[in-house]
Amino acid sequence: MQQNYKIKIEEVKTKLKLICIIISICLAYWLQDAIIIFATSFIGAYTFIRGISLFAGGYPNEFTVIDLKNQGEDGQLKELITWRVWIYLVAIIIVTGLSIFIQFKIDHIFRKS
Numbered sequence: 001m002q003q004n005y006k007i008k009i010e011e012v013k014t015k016l017k018l019i020c021i022i023i024s025i026c027l028a029y030w031l032q033d034a035i036i037i038f039a040t041s042f043i044g045a046y047t048f049i050r051g052i053s054l055f056a057g058g059y060p061n062e063f064t065v066i067d068l069k070n071q072g073e074d075g076q077l078k079e080l081i082t083w084r085v086w087i088y089l090v091a092i093i094i095v096t097g098l099s100i101f102i103q104f105k106i107d108h109i110f111r112k113s
Contacts, residue, residue, distance in 0.1 A: 033107065037100060037103045037104060037107065038100060040099075040103070041096045041097075041099035041100045041103060042092075042096045044095075044099055045092050045093075045095035045096040045099055046092055046096075048095060049088055049091050049092045049095060052088075052091075053088055056084075057084075058082060058084030058085065058088070059084065059085060059088050060080045060081070060085065064080070065077065065080065065081075068080065
């Protein structure tokens with residue numbers, strides 16, 4: 001009796017996974033242009049601000065942050081995350097938003113013509 005119950009749960013999980021995959025594929029196809037714009041905007045903004053931070057300083061190496069977090073060195077991590085890091089993160093968000101806006105405007109112009 002318990003075996004049948006377990007099999008039915010596995011069937012439901014498998015069917016639910018397939019439904020989610022199909023929905024995800026349809027959404028990705030339908031939103032393909034928007035996904036590309038959002039992704040390239042964020043990657044470009046991050047790369048741009050990260051490049052500035054290499055000259056200006058104050059932005060910690062990501063691998064160092066991960067290592068400190070994994071080792072439980074919260075005190076050192078708090079010393080590493082200064083106000084400059086928050087400025088950089090806000091700048092990444094602003095540049096991402098600007099880039100998204102510009103890319104959607106350009107995309108709209110090209111689709112019109």
